[in-house]
Amino acid sequence: xxxxxxxxxxxxxxxxxxxxxxxxxxxxxxxxxxxxxxxxxxxxxxxxxxxxxxxxxxxxxxxxxxxxxxxxxxxxxxxxxxxxxxxxxxxxxxxxxxxxxxxxxxxxxxxxxxxxxxxxxxxxxxxxxxxxxxxxxxxxxxxxxxxxxxxxxxxxx
Numbered sequence: 001x002x003x004x005x006x007x008x009x010x011x012x013x014x015x016x017x018x019x020x021x022x023x024x025x026x027x028x029x030x031x032x033x034x035x036x037x038x039x040x041x042x043x044x045x046x047x048x049x050x051x052x053x054x055x056x057x058x059x060x061x062x063x064x065x066x067x068x069x070x071x072x073x074x075x076x077x078x079x080x081x082x083x084x085x086x087x088x089x090x091x092x093x094x095x096x097x098x099x100x101x102x103x104x105x106x107x108x109x110x111x112x113x114x115x116x117x118x119x120x121x122x123x124x125x126x127x128x129x130x131x132x133x134x135x136x137x138x139x140x141x142x143x144x145x146x147x148x149x150x151x152x153x154x155x156x157x
Contacts (some may be wrong), residue, residue: 001048003055003133011047014054021050059129064145067138071107072094075148077139078132086151087118110154117155 001043022032025046036043065076065122075087085128088106092114092153109115
């Protein structure tokens with residue numbers, strides 16, 4: 001398996017897609033029940049293949065990632081050959097931007113010396129999707145890029 005097995009909740013939410021996947025393998029519902037009961041390792045392999053297909057599709061469509069911790073905000077734009085990073089660091093002690101109050105503080109104070117910005121770009125390795133997946137494993141979430149766009153606009157004006 002290249003990525004990670006989908007959780008039970010994720011599999012449940014993709015039930016129809018999984019049924020379609022099994023159909024492409026010419027596995028009927030009754031055959032699937034038999035496989036799960038009599039050949040659990042084969043069932044696990046099918047779930048792993050399906051999980052990788054789902055991850056591959058999601059990673060291929062991802063355009064932005066965000067990773068937020070109490071005093072750091074990492075905003076990634078996923079381009080074709082590289083990823084661009086805007087990092088926001090809160091220098092002010094006692095501020096936690098993962099809370100509603102802390103985030104409101106950041107919105108008001110991002111232009112002060114209490115907030116630092118860093119910009120970087122990084123080329124992908126030979127496996128762009130795996131690079132993105134590793135960031136997700138470290139806590140990043142796929143987003144629509146509103147925060148990236150907001151800070152990009154500020155930094156380039």
